[in-house]
Every structure is written in structure tokens, then in C-alpha cells.
Amino acid sequence: MTRPPVDPTVELRGITKRFPGTLANDAVDLTVHRGEIHALMGENGAGKSTLMSILYGMERADAGSIRIDGREVTFGDPSAAMAAGLGMVHQSFKLFDSLTVAENVVYAAEPRRFGLLDRAAARRRVRELAEEHGLAVDPDARVGDLPVGLRQRVEILKLLHRGARTLILDEPTAVLTPAEADALFAVLKSLAAQGRTVILVTHKLREVLEGSDKVTVLRDGRVVARLVTADTSADEIAAAMTGRAVDLDRVHAPGTPGDAVLEVTSLTTDAVHDVGLTVHAGEIVGIAGVAGNGQSELVEALAGLRPVTAGQVTLKGRDITHVSATERRAQGLAYVPEDRHAVGTAPAASVADNLAMGHHRTSLSAKGLLPPATVRTHAGRLIERFGIKAATPEVPASALSGGNLQKLLIGRELAHEAPLLLVEQPTRGVDIGAIQNIHDQIVAYRDAGHAVLLVSAELSEIRGLADRVLVMYEGRVTATYTKDEADEQALGLAMAGGAVAPTEAVD
Amino acid sequence: MTHTQIPRISGVLRSPITFSVLAGLVIGALFLVGTGADPFTAYGAVLTGSLGADGIGSTLSTGTSVLGMALALAIPLRAGLINLGGDGQMVLGGITAAVTGLYSPLPAPLTVALALLAGMAAGAAYAALAALCENSLGVPLLVSSLLLSYPAVSLASYLARYPLKEPGSSLPQTRAMPNGVALPAFGDSTVTIGLLLVVLAAATYWFTDKRTAFGYEIRMTGLNSRFAAYAGVERRGLTLKLMSVSGALAGLVGAIGVLSFPYRFVDGSLTAPGYTWTGLTAALLAAAAPLGTVVASFFFAVLAVGGLAMERTTEVPRELTQVLQAIVIVFLAARLRFPSGWFRRRSQATSQESPQEIGAA
Ligand SMILES: Nc1ncnc2c1ncn2[C@@H]1O[C@H](COP(=O)(O)OP(=O)(O)O)[C@@H](O)[C@H]1O
Ligand SMILES: [Mg+2]
Numbered sequence: 001m002t003r004p005p006v007d008p009t010v011e012l013r014g015i016t017k018r019f020p021g022t023l024a025n026d027a028v029d030l031t032v033h034r035g036e037i038h039a040l041m042g043e044n045g046a047g048k049s050t051l052m053s054i055l056y057g058m059e060r061a062d063a064g065s066i067r068i069d070g071r072e073v074t075f076g077d078p079s080a081a082m083a084a085g086l087g088m089v090h091q092s093f094k095l096f097d098s099l100t101v102a103e104n105v106v107y108a109a110e111p112r113r114f115g116l117l118d119r120a121a122a123r124r125r126v127r128e129l130a131e132e133h134g135l136a137v138d139p140d141a142r143v144g145d146l147p148v149g150l151r152q153r154v155e156i157l158k159l160l161h162r163g164a165r166t167l168i169l170d171e172p173t174a175v176l177t178p179a180e181a182d183a184l185f186a187v188l189k190s191l192a193a194q195g196r197t198v199i200l201v202t203h204k205l206r207e208v209l210e211g212s213d214k215v216t217v218l219r220d221g222r223v224v225a226r227l228v229t230a231d232t233s234a235d236e237i238a239a240a241m242t243g244r245a246v247d248l249d250r251v252h253a254p255g256t257p258g259d260a261v262l263e264v265t266s267l268t269t270d271a272v273h274d275v276g277l278t279v280h281a282g283e284i285v286g287i288a289g290v291a292g293n294g295q296s297e298l299v300e301a302l303a304g305l306r307p308v309t310a311g312q313v314t315l316k317g318r319d320i321t322h323v324s325a326t327e328r329r330a331q332g333l334a335y336v337p338e339d340r341h342a343v344g345t346a347p348a349a350s351v352a353d354n355l356a357m358g359h360h361r362t363s364l365s366a367k368g369l370l371p372p373a374t375v376r377t378h379a380g381r382l383i384e385r386f387g388i389k390a391a392t393p394e395v396p397a398s399a400l401s402g403g404n405l406q407k408l409l410i411g412r413e414l415a416h417e418a419p420l421l422l423v424e425q426p427t428r429g430v431d432i433g434a435i436q437n438i439h440d441q442i443v444a445y446r447d448a449g450h451a452v453l454l455v456s457a458e459l460s461e462i463r464g465l466a467d468r469v470l471v472m473y474e475g476r477v478t479a480t481y482t483k484d485e486a487d488e489q490a491l492g493l494a495m496a497g498g499a500v501a502p503t504e505a506v507d
Numbered sequence: 508m509t510h511t512q513i514p515r516i517s518g519v520l521r522s523p524i525t526f527s528v529l530a531g532l533v534i535g536a537l538f539l540v541g542t543g544a545d546p547f548t549a550y551g552a553v554l555t556g557s558l559g560a561d562g563i564g565s566t567l568s569t570g571t572s573v574l575g576m577a578l579a580l581a582i583p584l585r586a587g588l589i590n591l592g593g594d595g596q597m598v599l600g601g602i603t604a605a606v607t608g609l610y611s612p613l614p615a616p617l618t619v620a621l622a623l624l625a626g627m628a629a630g631a632a633y634a635a636l637a638a639l640c641e642n643s644l645g646v647p648l649l650v651s652s653l654l655l656s657y658p659a660v661s662l663a664s665y666l667a668r669y670p671l672k673e674p675g676s677s678l679p680q681t682r683a684m685p686n687g688v689a690l691p692a693f694g695d696s697t698v699t700i701g702l703l704l705v706v707l708a709a710a711t712y713w714f715t716d717k718r719t720a721f722g723y724e725i726r727m728t729g730l731n732s733r734f735a736a737y738a739g740v741e742r743r744g745l746t747l748k749l750m751s752v753s754g755a756l757a758g759l760v761g762a763i764g765v766l767s768f769p770y771r772f773v774d775g776s777l778t779a780p781g782y783t784w785t786g787l788t789a790a791l792l793a794a795a796a797p798l799g800t801v802v803a804s805f806f807f808a809v810l811a812v813g814g815l816a817m818e819r820t821t822e823v824p825r826e827l828t829q830v831l832q833a834i835v836i837v838f839l840a841a842r843l844r845f846p847s848g849w850f851r852r853r854s855q856a857t858s859q860e861s862p863q864e865i866g867a868a
């Protein structure tokens with residue numbers, strides 16, 4: 001995958017950016033050549049997004065210079081960056097759900113006829129672009145109806161329509177299934193082969209190894225490694241990112257299950273049909289499945305946030321089927337929800353306040369009082385114990401990086417020492433160092449004799465952690481595997497709906 | 508000035524609140540210049556008229572009602588709930604206090620206490636009704652509280668005009684309270700211990716907000732209601748409690764109004780000064796934060812009383828102060844603030860805190 005060297009198309013020199021309390025970028029140099037897929041890697045908080053925001057004109061650097069195609073530039077805003085041939089796909093898409101694919105693609109750069117949007121031309125343009133780059137998508141489909149993988153294509157088509165020669169993608173595969181991710185890389189490779197340049201911000205090693213030409217690794221705002229993909233290894237990149245040797249596909253030793261803690265029989269609710277499962281003390285039960293197959297609804301029903309239509313849920317032998325969320329917590333349930341920002345935290349509240357939630361009526365409070373000093377001490381303890389990087393407990397949670405926010409959330413819930421932990425997508429969008437830390441915490445929690453129900457779309461996570469694996473497909477448990485049976489192939493097939501017949505779901 | 512105070516102060520200076528207030532004053536000054544008046548004289552008249560020896564009593568008694576209503580609106584607002592039924596709750600509190608005052612067989616001091624409690628209970632019950640409409644019928648609180656307000660105001664008006672009307676009077680008002688059924692006043696001013704009650708309410712709100720688990724739940728609900736619900740904060744119960752407290756405070760304002768000069772319920776006299784809206788403005792301006800609500804209430808009381816004085820001593824109509832109030836709100840709603848360069852660089856760190864406060868609105 002080596003190409004002849006050409007002049008650099010994007011050159012960042014000595015980029016420095018200081019936020020209050022953090023040096024987000026410290027004299028960063030980044031050189032990207034034309035036709036290259038360049039991976040920008042680093043742990044959460046390493047400064048990747050900041051660097052890309054500076055390049056794209058969304059933030060202003062304190063020092064340093066940017067050259068595009070050899071010319072020094074300063075972008076006041078993203079439209080200036082776009083005019084210079086840059087295009088960025090943000091982690092959360094910026095599309096209009098109610099408009100069609102074609103309308104979204106040409107938005108703000110519409111082909112016009114008599115001053116009006118020329119729909120036929122727009123549609124034609126989208127077809128051409130789609131065909132040229134292998135980005136098949138129906139120009140007339142409403143964006144709101146499309147799956148995530150296709151929406152991402154629309155974002156890319158949008159950039160191509162505006163003539164972007166350098167594409168920046170921030171964590172593009174975080175929301176994709178493995179198959180969709182493979183398709184994305186095929187597209188990126190063909191774009192690179194045509195001479196476009198791709199900067200890929202990611203923390204997923206597998207993709208970087210398979211799909212990139214060069215790798216630049218950031219740690220604590222500094223460049224710590226510049227690697228040629230063909231000459232490196234996952235271990236080397238991971239070591240550069242974390243600053244220590246990491247054992248990647250670690251499979252944790254199995255637990256020693258005790259009594260049943262959670263028993264679910266024939267549970268039915270929205271998008272969940274007749275699900276039965278048991279989780280024992282000292283056991284991690286994994287639920288694998290592509291997002292949207294009823295896992296979230298199942299967990300919400302277990303947590304008391306969604307009414308149960310039929311079936312029964314017992315916690316330590318007590319029926320909690322129709323009991324409130326508060327009562328469930330009191331009976332011994334902790335819950336790490338999938339959506340950190342909308343559900344798991346109040347981003348505008350301080351880190352300390354976020355860490356107090358759920359403890360504010362129990363360990364932190366006496367006679368209804370909640371002294372600020374107690375809240376602060378509690379926060380300090382959890383920040384230290386779980387290695388949460390926060391300038392002070394008073395900063396808003398929105399100032400934390402994704403991985404640190406997740407550590408906050410998991411730390412807060414583990415601190416309940418509840419007999420049952422429900423945990424959803426614990427490491428989505430979280431980088432290696434933090435992943436390992438989070439996995440270790442979950443395993444230690446199990447080994448302390450707690451029951452854990454883990455929902456994850458990451459196969460390696462399920463395989464590494466779970467003592468038993470259930471696969472959910474279209475709202476049902478379609479397969480059950482022991483730790484040894486749960487190989488990537490069997491799980492992948494079952495997740496795609498290919499499980500031959502549902503095996504006995506209730507053990 | 509210590510090291511950490513500098514960014515905090517510049518954060519305050521840069522906050523949308525400061526901007527709104529200053530913008531209001533500047534635009535008001537432009538109006539004044541446009542109409543040929545001298546803004547310094549006019550604003551000077553507002554200040555001397557409201558804070559001078561002649562005005563301060565009036566400012567404090569107006570401030571009692573404004574602060575009471577501001578607290579009534581701020582407390583639910585802290586959890587993201589808006590009570591638009593303040594008028595109805597206040598008037599019900601007033602008429603209930605009047606009935607209690609007129610017909611209670613107890614000695615006067617006990618009657619005063621009973622009338623205050625009855626007024627609060629009436630306001631609380633009526634606000635709770637609006638909460639129940641949301642909780643069990645799904646009518647949004649904004650709508651239920653506002654719509655319930657009108658019949659309450661009409662009922663009180665009917666009572667004051669017919670069954671309870673003072674015989675022989677041409678005014679729609681009840682008989683005066685019996686001798687001694689009145690809130691003790693400070694000296695010969697119009698300021699009563701009603702002011703102390705309202706300040707006590709503010710202190711309780713501050714304490715609850717800062718130092719109790721309940722106050723924490725209210726704040727978190729305001730910042731992200733799904734987060735609070737996820738951790739088991741029960742939304743309906745919270746709505747009911749906060750609305751009851753809110754209604755009780757509105758009822759208290761009504762009762763204080765009846766138990767101080769003119770010691771009777773006069774139809775329209777509680778609603779005409781617009782305490783509910785001024786209170787809502789103050790609560791919004793402070794993003795429902797306890798101390799801010801007190802400061803903003805005082806600010807609006809100064810404007811209201813000073814506006815009257817300004818009208819007397821200059822040619823400027825007192826409506827100017829209402830214009831000021833409106834401008835402040837419009838700017839605040841637009842969340843405008845001074846650019847960061849204006850008051851020293853690098854104040855982003857602390858200005859992070861103000862969106863959080865504002866977020867509750
Ligand atoms: N707007 C901001 N204000 C304050 N600190 C910030 C801001 N944006 C990022 N940071 C901090 O800068 C560092 C780098 O963040 P970021 O560039 O988002 O990292 P990455 O994308 O690699 O996870 C982190 O410590 C983060 O907390
Ligand atoms: Mg990032």
C-alpha cells in the first residue's frame with residue numbers, strides 16, 4: 001500500500017492550543033501527503049479533536065501555522081476551510097432528517113435553475129457522485145429513514161459535492177456495524193486512489209492497521225509517534241497511545257458463579273419479545289447484537305425506566321417487575337446507560353454533582369442534608385480511584401472527554417456496590433487505555449461477587465469479558481453460548497440473524 | 508483581590524445577565540435622549556426616588572411582593588417547570604386570607620397567623636391542581652397553570668363584589684379586617700413583617716438549593732430531566748411538590764397584601780401591579796438561582812418605585828421602566844454576552860459556570 005511520495009497537502013507546524021488547565025495541543029506537527037489515508041490516533045483527551053478543529057477553522061491555535069498545498073493559510077471559520085478544499089464529517093452527523101438525500105447533499109451549494117433549486121440536476125449529481133465513488137444510496141430516500149451507515153455516505157457525498165480534496169473523519173466507525181465499517185474503508189481507499197487525502201481520527205487499531213497508510217499518535221497533546229502502517233503493529237501503536245505496553249485482545253479468566261441474582265422470564269416490552277435470562281452472582285452475562293435489536297429496551301425495562309407488558313423480573317428472589325427505578329436501586333441495582341450525555345449525566349452540571357447522583361440520598365446524605373463538602377470529598381475519592389481526568393470537581397461534566405465521562409459514569413455506578421450491575425456499551429467511543437481500565441473494573445466487580453449484565457455491540461468486548469453470551473436479534477434471544485463456544489464467527493453470524501434455531505434461552 | 512477572583516469577576520461581567528441589564532440601561536438612555544430628556548437626570552430620579560428616605564419604604568414593600576412572586580416562580584423553574592398561574596394562586600391566597608381574617612373567632616394575633624396559613628394553603632392547593640392536570644391528564648403545566656388562573660381571579664372578584672362586599676361602599680372591596688388583624692409594620696412605614704417572611708422563604712430556598720438532597724434533585728432535574736429520572740427522581744412527585752410550594756408562596760403574597768394596608772381584599776389590587784410578571788422576569792433573569800433571584804427582585808422593585816418618582820420629578824413617563832424591563836428580557840432571551848476580549852482574556856474557564864445557571868431557564 002505504499003504510494004510514491006508527493007508534496008504534502010496538509011502541513012501543520014507547531015500547533016499549540018491551551019485551554020484553561022489543559023495544554024490540548026503542544027507544538028504538534030502533522031504532515032499528510034496527497035492520496036494518503038492518514039490515521040490520527042490517541043487516547044481520549046490526547047488532543048485529536050482540538051487539532052482537527054483548528055485545522056478546520058473551528059478553533060484558533062495559540063501558536064503554529066497551517067499550510068494547504070504549500071500555501072500558508074488561516075481559517076477564520078469552517079467555510080474558509082471548505083473553500084480551501086477541506087471537508088469534515090463530524091462524529092454526530094449534521095443532516096436534515098426530513099429532507100431527501102439529494103437535498104442534503106446539495107444543501108448550501110445547490111444547482112439552480114431560474115433561481116430555484118434544480119431537483120433533477122441535484123438528483124443527477126448525487127447519482128454521478130455515488131456511482132463514481134461506489135457510495136450507492138438512493139437520492140430520493142428521506143435521510144431520517146436511512147440507517148447510520150448510509151447517513152454517513154450522505155455526509156461524504158456532501159463533501160465530495162463541494163469539491164473537498166481532503167476529507168477529515170472524526171471517529172467514523174463508532175456507530176457502524178463491522179460490515180458497514182468495512183464498506184466505509186473500501187470507499188476511503190478508492191477516494192485515496194483517486195488522489196484525495198483522508199485524515200481519519202480513530203482509536204480502533206484494527207481499522208487503522210487494515211485501512212491506513214500512515215499513523216500519527218498523540219498523547220497528552222504531543223506527537224509521540226509517526227509510523228508507517230505497513231511497518232508497525234497493533235502493540236506498537238497501543239504502546240505509543242498509552243505510554244505502556246498493553247495486552248490487546250485480552251480474555252479475562254472466567255468467574256465463579258454463585259446464586260442467581262437477576263431472573264427474567266418471558267419478558268415482553270416495546271421491541272422485546274419473550275426474553276428469558278438469568279445472571280448469577282460472580283458472573284458476567286453478555287448480550288451481543290447489532291444496535292437496535294431490542295437490547296436498549298430490555299435494559300431500560302430491567303432498570304425500571306420502561307413499563308413491562310408481560311413477563312417477570314426478580315432481583316435476589318424479589319419480584320421487581322412493576323417496581324419504580326428508585327426502588328430497584330434501593331433493592332440493589334446499578335445501571336450504566338448507553339447514552340452518556342442524554343441519560344447518564346447532566347453535562348451542564350459539575351463533575352462533583354454528576355458523581356453524587358444516586359448516592360445523594362444514601363451514603364452522602366444524613367437527614368436529607370447534602371453538604372457541598374461531602375459531595376466534593378466523594379467526587380475527589382472517585383476521581384482518584386477511577387483515574388478520571390478532570391481539572392477540578394467543579395468543572396462541568398461537558399468539559400470531560402468521552403472516555404473520562406464514561407469513567408465518571410462507571411465509577412459512580414460501581415461505587416454503589418449493588419449486587420446487580422447493568423452496563424450498556426461501556427467502551428463505545430472510549431480509547432484503549434481507558435477501555436482496559438474499564439474492563440478491569442468490571443471484572444473486578446464481578447470477582448467481588450456481583451452479577452453483571454453487559455450489553456455490547458463490540459464482539460471483542462463480549463468475548464473478553466462475558467462468562468456466557470446471549471445474542472439478541474429482532475427483540476429475541478436467538479442464541480446462547482458458553483465462553484468457549486462464543487467465537488467471533490458464531491457470534492457474528494448470530495448477530496446478523498443467522499442463528500440456526502434459538503437454543504435454550506433459560507439455563 | 509485574590510488570584511481566583513479575577514476570572515470569576517470577569518465571568519460575571521461577561522455574563523448575559525450583565526449584558527442584558529447594561530444594554531437595557533443604554534437603550535433606555537437612547538430613548539430618553541431621543542425624547543429630549545436627560546438620561547442622567549431620569550436615572551438619578553429613579554435612584555433617589557426608590558432608595559432615598561422617601562422611597563425606600565415603598566421599595567421594600569413593593570419588593571416584598573415582587574420577591575415573593577419571584578420565589579414562587581423560581582422554585583419550579585429551578586427544575587425546568589414554569590408556573591404561569593401565579594395571579595390566580597396569589598388572588599386565591601388573598602381572598603382566603605380575607606375570609607379568614609373577617610370570620611375567624613380567634614384572637615387577633617392568632618387570626619393573622621391563621622389567615623397567612625390559610626392563604627398559603629389555598630394557593631398551594633390550587634397550584635397542586637395544575638400539577639395534577641399535567642401528571643394525570645397530560646395537560647402541559649404551562650397551559651394548565653395559566654388556564655386555571657382565570658377562573659380563580661374571577662371567583663375572587665365575584666366574592667369581593669357580591670357576598671363579601673363592604674356594605675355601602677361603591678368600590679369592589681371586602682370589609683376592612685377587624686381591629687388588630689394586620690401584619691405588624693416597622694415604625695409608621697408600609698413595610699410589614701411580611702418582608703421578613705418572604706426573606707425567610709428566600710433563605711430557606713437558598714439552603715435547600717445548596718445543601719439538601721432535595722435541592723440537588725431539583726437542580727439536576729432542571730439541568731437534565733432524563734438524567735434525574737434515570738437515577739430514580741420521580742418527576743410527577745417533584746412537579747406536585749414544587750408546584751405546591753410555588754402556590755403557597757403566591758398565596759402568601761396575596762395574604763400579605765390583604766393583611767397590610769389597606770387591610771382588605773380589593774378586587775384587582777393584587778394583580779394590577781403585575782407582581783407575577785415582574786417576579787417571573789426576576790426569576791428568569793437570575794436563572795432561578797436563589798441569591799440572584801433576591802438581587803433581581805430588588806432591582807425590579809427599584810425600577811418600579813423609582814419609575815413613579817421619575818414621572819413625578821421629570822417629564823419622563825414611568826412606562827420607561829417597563830420598557831427597560833422588557834429590553835432586559837429580550838436580550839436575556841437572546842443569550843447575548845460581551846465578547847471575551849472585552850474584560851481580559853482567558854475568562855472562559857469560569858464563564859463555563861454561567862451557562863449552567865442559565866440552563867435551568
Ligand atoms: N472547549 C474546551 N474547553 C476546555 N478544555 C477543552 C476544550 N476542548 C477540549 N478540551 C480539553 O483539551 C484536551 C484535548 O481534548 P480533545 O481534543 O477533545 O481530545 P481527543 O479528541 O483526543 O479526545 C482534553 O483534556 C479536553 O478536556
Ligand atoms: Mg475527540
